[in-house]
Amino acid sequence: MFFYHAARALPITLLSLTLLLSCGPSPKNDADVAPTASPTRQANTNIRMARAVGDRYVEEDDVTRAPDHLGQEIPFIYQMEGPAWENENVGFRLYFDERNGIDIFGKKTGDMVLDSVGTQQLGKDQNYHNMSDWGMDVLKVGNSLGAGSIALMIGDSIYRLGDVAEERYRKLEEGPDGSRFLLEYNGWEVAGRSLDLDWEISIEPGTWGYQSDVTLTGLQGDEELLTGIVNLHSDTLYTEERDGRFVMYTYGPQAELDHTLGMAITADESAVLGHGELGPDDMPVSTTYYVRLKLENGQPTTYRFTAAWEPGNPAFAERTAFVGAIY
Numbered sequence: 330m331f332f333y334h335a336a337r338a339l340p341i342t343l344l345s346l347t348l349l350l351s352c353g354p355s356p357k358n359d360a361d362v363a364p365t366a367s368p369t370r371q372a373n374t375n376i377r378m379a380r381a382v383g384d385r386y387v388e389e390d391d392v393t394r395a396p397d398h399l400g401q402e403i404p405f406i407y408q409m410e411g412p413a414w415e416n417e418n419v420g421f422r423l424y425f426d427e428r429n430g431i432d433i434f435g436k437k438t439g440d441m442v443l444d445s446v447g448t449q450q451l452g453k454d455q456n457y458h459n460m461s462d463w464g465m466d467v468l469k470v471g472n473s474l475g476a477g478s479i480a481l482m483i484g485d486s487i488y489r490l491g492d493v494a495e496e497r498y499r500k501l502e503e504g505p506d507g508s509r510f511l512l513e514y515n516g517w518e519v520a521g522r523s524l525d526l527d528w529e530i531s532i533e534p535g536t537w538g539y540q541s542d543v544t545l546t547g548l549q550g551d552e553e554l555l556t557g558i559v560n561l562h563s564d565t566l567y568t569e570e571r572d573g574r575f576v577m578y579t580y581g582p583q584a585e586l587d588h589t590l591g592m593a594i595t596a597d598e599s600a601v602l603g604h605g606e607l608g609p610d611d612m613p614v615s616t617t618y619y620v621r622l623k624l625e626n627g628q629p630t631t632y633r634f635t636a637a638w639e640p641g642n643p644a645f646a647e648r649t650a651f652v653g654a655i656y
Contacts (some may be wrong), residue, residue, distance in 0.1 A: 372505060373441055374504065376500055376503050377446075378407065378408075378500065379408040380406065381407070388444075391499050394497070408447050410426070411423045411425030413446075415436070416536065417436075417441075417534060419636050419641070420464075421476060421539060425496070427492040431476040432475060433467050433592075435584065436638075437464045464641060467584040467590060468559065468584065469559070471559065471561060474555070474614055477539075477557070478490070478557075484551065486520070489613040490526070493515060493517045493518075495513070495514075495516060496514050496515075497515075498510060498513075499511045508532055512529075512530070513528075522548075524548070537635050540631065541556070541632055542629040542631050550626075553623065554630050555620070555622070557614075558617065560579065561583070561616050563579040563581060563618075566618045570598060571595075573597060574597060574598060576594075577604055577620060578594070578635070578652070579592050588639050590636065591637040591655075594632055594633070594634055596633070600630060600632075601621070601623075605618075635654060637651045
């Protein structure tokens with residue numbers, strides 16, 4: 330296992346793999362003796378993407394973002410600011426604008442709740458930032474990659490997925506056995522090249538996270554995919570190799586209201602090129618532990634994100650229980 334410390338933040342021009350001394354017992358071994366104790370919940374998944382129409386939000390299965398909708402607008406154009414997805418354990422949302430950040434909903438219930446979250450007065454009373462019976466928005470994202478959002482690396486430069494010629498959302502599947510949707514980013518102008526990006530996000534019951542499959546066309550061969558974890562309230566990154574997968578995670582009182590939260594990214598070892606850290610002054614992405622992933626033109630690059638919030642499962646008061654939930 331390896332650790333990153335915030336005091337050793339990498340400048341954006343130093344994007345090499347940094348390994349520190351191994352210390353402590355392996356989280357994998359710890360998890361073997363302390364498996365996750367999950368609440369008993371009915372397996373289910375759900376997707377919600379709704380647009381403001383008059384005085385209410387109306388769900389839509391196919392949405393193209395308005396070209397002039399580039400940042401946060403209040404009242405919100407979209408319920409929860411964009412598509413949201415959940416299973417019986419956890420929920421997420423993505424900002425459907427040039428930020429393209431991903432946030433986490435901690436859940437205290439196995440019910441599908443996101444159809445009604447954030448509907449009060451069309452954005453004027455977005456109370457999911459306060460604790461409710463069902464849970465709350467638990468993460469501060471800022472200018473980071475949040476909970477598994479993406480960017481592109483070319484050489485020593487990083488390009489955040491932002492404004493594009495066209496951004497489209499399409500629901501692909503929804504039901505108790507799993508849900509998935511597609512985000513299409515067409516005409517992303519990056520370093521003198523025009524790229525099209527398809528980002529399929531899927532969630533299955535029984536997990537504490539989601540999967541991303543990212544496909545780009547128009548690549549020249551020197552690009553890498555970045556995804557990451559916000560580290561606004563974390564000074565330690567844990568990494569390990571487990572059953573052919575690279576695992577990196579943070580754990581501690583890093584959620585809103587100082588609740589314990591574990592966040593992890595996993596990917597096939599064969600796809601991983603390295604990992605590092607971006608500090609608070611780096612641009613266009615800051616305060617992020619990132620992993621660099623291989624890209625092949627027209628072929629999907631896959632990774633998974635896990636989020637485990639202690640109020641939703643008291644077992645996550647122990648790091649070993651969270652490590653056992655990483656998938």
